[in-house]
Amino acid sequence: MVKLVTVFLSTLLILSACSRGTNDANKSEAIGNETPGQPVEIREPDAGYQPAFAGQTRAPGVQTTTPYEVRIITEKLNKPWGIALLPDGRFLITEKEGSMRIVTTDGQLSDKITGLPQVVAKGQGGLLGLVLDPDFATNRELYWMFTEKREKGNLAAVAKGRLSADERRIENASVIYRLTPAYDGNNHYGGRLLFDQSGNLYVTTGERFKEERRVHSQDSTTSLGKLLRITKEGKPAVGNPFAGRANASAQIYSMGHRNVQGIAIHPQTEDLWIAEMGPQGGDELNFVEPGKNYGWPKISYGIEYNDDKIGQGKTRQEGMEQPVYFWDPVLSPSGMTFYKGNAIPEWKNNLFISGLNSHHIARIVLENRKVVGEERLLADQQQRFRAIIEGNDGALYAITDEGRLYRVGKQ
Secondary structure (H helix, E strand, C coil), rough: EEEEEEEEEEEEEEECCCCCCCCCCCCCCCCEEECCEEECCCCCCCCCCCCCCCCCCEEEECCCCCCEEEEEEEECCCCEEEEEEEECEEEEEEEECCEEECCCCCCCCCCCCCCCCCCCCCCCEEEEEEEEEECCCHHHEEEEEEEEEEEEEEEEEEEEEEECCCCCCEEECCCCEEECCCCCCCCCCCCCEEECCCEEEEEEEEEECCHHHHHHHCCCCCCCCCCEECCCCCCCCCCCCCCCCCCCCEEEEECCEEEEEEEEECCCCCCCEEEECEEEEEEEEEECCCCCCCCCCCCCEECCCCCCCCCCCCCCCCCCCCCCCCCCCCEEEEEECCCCCCCHHHHHHCCEEEECCCCCEEEEEEEEEHHHHHHHHEEHHCCCCEEEECCCCCCCCEECCCCCCCEEECC
């Protein structure tokens, strides 16, 4: 049964009983300022570093003025992680434990789709992001990321396969790329996939979390702590910035990342943007250019979980890029999308980022590659928002760790 929450001027009025997810002790509530023009973040920062330029953090708050509604399409998903829009408007969703399902716009769930490789569903690992081939309507091919058992632990891998005509199984599943080296650990895999305008595949990765593994982010010979750009067969994409360099992986597009779970291309400018998880404080929104170094762990606007500095405690260094925007305390950013529709005109070309520990969806207003406004949506729902996409109807659809699929848009 679809549950309805009506929204007017960003005030949520719950019209039907809907259970809230249980909050872990280490989860923070999305407490914010409701005064337009004032930053939405009112909590004290964790790290407290000064920004490098005006507007790099705590941008002025904005407020949606167009009436919209929120619907809970289903609450029956099992730890959903990735979501893709099928041509007919239904959704293909990955569940972290190792399943894919199709969900209709009225909340009907398919049986589990079979034929997937076995996943290591521990910690932050499991069945992660997915993306449809640009020619899915004719070839029915799709790509996904998952954590795979290896001799020395596990790693994240990119796989491809074909959705059968009856939509019950994945045919000819195969791994096209593995993010090496493997480790015995369960954190920081990255996990998002996105096709670029030329049909190549962006792959977001993490550096595998532990302090001694952070070196991978600055090591051009490994896949970890990078943004990769590969072909549909897993080969380096033509024009990659590290191609032909000695002691470098030709799949690398950018480096110096911690754990990237959000990636999107601006619908007008075609700029590439990523959202990156920092430690305690220091989550980043980055405009990505090929070959650039985004600093982790040499520079950061965050601190260790025990409140120590990261490295030398530097926030800038020559040859390393500054984030366009950072959050302190964290947003805990996961999947994200630009709004292309016309149903809510003031959202046009705005960026929407799923917040995990922050329990809200962040609406980001960009002008000339600068953040000029921020709004918190669905904060009262107290869900860990994992991914968000736009549907065929001009509404946004978001999945949560607690198993919900939301529709946010005009009636």
